[in-house]
Amino acid sequence: MLNILKRWLRDRALRGDAVHCPLCARSAVAFLPSGTPPRPHALCPFCGSLERTRMMGLALRQRGLPKAGQHVLHVAPDRSLREQLRATPGITYVAGDKKEPGYTYPPGTIDLDVTALPFPSDRFDLLICSHVLEHVPDDRTAMRELYRVLRPGGLAILLVPMSDRPDTDEDPAVTDPAERQRRFGQRDHVRLYGRDYPDRLREAGFLVEVERPATTLPATDVFRYGLKADEDLVLGTKAAASPRPRP
Template identity: 45%
Template sequence: MLIPKFIKRLVQAAGLEPHALRAARLFARLWCFGFARYCPICKSRLRYFRPYKIRLNAQCPVCRSLERHRHLWLLFRSRTDLLDGVPKKMLHVAPEPALARLFSKIRNLDYLSGDLDSRWAMVKLDVTKLQLPDDTFDVIYCSHVLEHVPEDRQAMAELFRVMRPGGWGVLQVPILRETTYEDPGIQSPEERLRAFGQWDHVRVYGKDYRDRLEEVGFSVTVDSIVREMSPSEREYMGLPEAEDVYFCRKPRSHGKS
């Protein structure tokens, strides 16, 4: 539904945006109600998922989550200790609103979100220079950020530094090749679109992404729920056909002699 810009600005200026967004989600939940699809993030039963870019069956009309967000939430829920009730500190870099809403409601989480420039983030953060103490977070989630960052190894090292020994994180990037391709000489948006597939990407990662994470100290395991599902289950929840999730752990022994 298209809402004129001046109405959006008025609502923002009056501080009514959270209420307006909640009302819009409620309306979409009723309007799109059906039994053909299910969103595990907002728990809506739906007639359809919307297309997104060139992908069909992609975006939840209620919470606007995409395929990868729903996959990650299923993974967080079933394969991690995120919801075990034990107090944890969590850092969410470049927060996606649908997931940020969920994380911020989990009682045992002391949740912080940050971004260079996003109104959805709680604080301003440069992922290559985190103004945060060492060994702080039990959980870090940073998805589809590093492909935008020229100094990605510096960003990985910073995420490793602020993770608590024994902590874990999910650091996701799109993996589209065997080996990573980057060229710092490619600078203009047009050239980047041609070379990397998106105007604001600075590389295309390959399967050697894991090596970069291990170089900064992470112990990495690759997991996936969608690879274990049937096509009809994936279609029902609008999940990616195949996606590997990079779980990064900081060894407990790190920093101890």
């Protein structure tokens, strides 16, 4: 009862039309600050989506994905995007995460090691892996696994925190959380990717395209959807299989 009252008060206070969340399809006076240090204009007050979640949601909507009949793999799912995907009629949705003691996961989330995916090759039409690889010591194996389970012609959204440095900074000897925070940006990150991140995906087999939606959308939409000006959408595809020669 208290939660219902709180939600009602919050919804009243936030009622407005300045911003719109493409994931929960609700409008508000503002997005809320989030992160450490707090970023303004980041968090959807209703579904908890962040800038990158909304960027992914918009990208999928633009492409009309996923489509009925498709298999979708969502690694370490964000709640808001998960709800949007699960609501798509006719898809097979698989969510997986590396389950750690002390954390709770949405019902149906399977325990997943991204370096050894328990799926046959060429299984998924759409694969979403956002802000995962920077936690994985052997990210090259993870990338090859993600590539393996992607169906030829399928699409993978592969986001990581990326810096402007030319090369990825990584050092397996750095295990101290405070040093990881200082050097890689978070206590449990094992590297800080640089501009060479797309090349690492290419080495795993992906055809890679990098888009920056905030530079192609009208400024009013960038504000309205609460997108980051400098956030890249990194997309990987797998070439459609060439037809087999007739015997």
